[in-house]
Amino acid sequence: MKTHLLGAYQRMLAIRVAEEEIAKYYLENKVMSFVHFYVGQEAVAVGVCDALDKEDRVMGNHRSHGHYLAKGGDLKRMVSELLGRENGLAKGKGGSMHMIDKSVGFVGSTPILGSVVPLANGSAFEQKYNHKNNITVAFCGDGAFEEGVVYETLNLAALFNLPFLLVIENNLYSVNSKLKDRRSEKHDVEKIVTGFGVKYVKADGNDYEDVYTKASTIVADMKSGKGPAVLECITYRHMAHSAPLFDDAQGYREEDVLEKRLEQDSLKKLKNKLSKEGINEVEFVEMEKEARARAIEAIHHAAISPYPPKEDLYKNLYV
Secondary structure, eight states: HHHHHHHHHHHHHHHHHHHHHHHHHHHTTOSSSSOOOTTHHHHHHHHHHHSSOOTTTEESSOOHHHHHHHHOOOOOHHHHTTTTTTTTTTTTOOOOTTOOBGGGTTTEESSTTTTTHHHHHHHHHHHHTTSSSEEEEEEEEEEEEGGGGHHHHHHHHHHTOOOOOEEEESSEETTTEEEHHHHOOTTOOOHHHHTTOEEEEEETTOOOOHHHHHHHHHHHHHHTTTOOEEEEEEOOOSSSSSSOOOOGGGGOOSSSOOOHHHHHHHHHHHHOOOOOOTHHHHHHHHHHHHHHHHHHHHHHHHHHOOOOGGTTTTTTTTO
């Protein structure tokens, strides 16, 4: 267990530090491209992806750096894509919100709200049709869950008993809009999901062990033919909806104020657990130093990489 938790901590730390260094680079170099950071939600991506096999597929949304890296992605190629370089995941043409790397089972991310859900369900249909013992996972936010296409997808997933797992990362806001301003008092995610005949499980998205344990059970059930499921993870998004900034000064946060975010930080929780297992502070410092060095190296690698040649402007484009 100690070895497993240590590996999980290192993967979560790698995502956190990479995001911090990328945000720093964006600010210092005035990179104006759209970007949505994953800081604070690492336990969800790592907890879910640790329950998957390499052949299981993952699809993400506009905030998918963490999903990709948790699935075993290449940080250098990811940052190169963010900076529009030829050696990026989509040859520099996709950017932060359009990543793909089928070599690790990350089959795409889409920024249109809720759009990834039916696409991932189609992937799950293909897996069942071809008798593959694997599943497809889609990550979406609480705002995307309110889209009609999500409900249509849950109905189809239940109808065909597909190996489809929808992970809702409920970080309490759709951009800056609070749940209470978007949903009726009687809105109930569990009732909506189970009403379609889909299994519903709720997890503490700020707790790696809770996410991993529940995701593992769901995945095992799905691979034994028990059909689709929704895992709703309540988590905290530490940074602004978009841009490399913190937005506490805007005053819209209620539950997830800075003090609460720091108290419930999934990395802090896992670190405390590992400390009790015998990992000392010197080791933690060294882990962070190594992770930060890898992140800085990846950013430098991307920054000096070439842009796509002009003659490739219309290659690999599908309309």
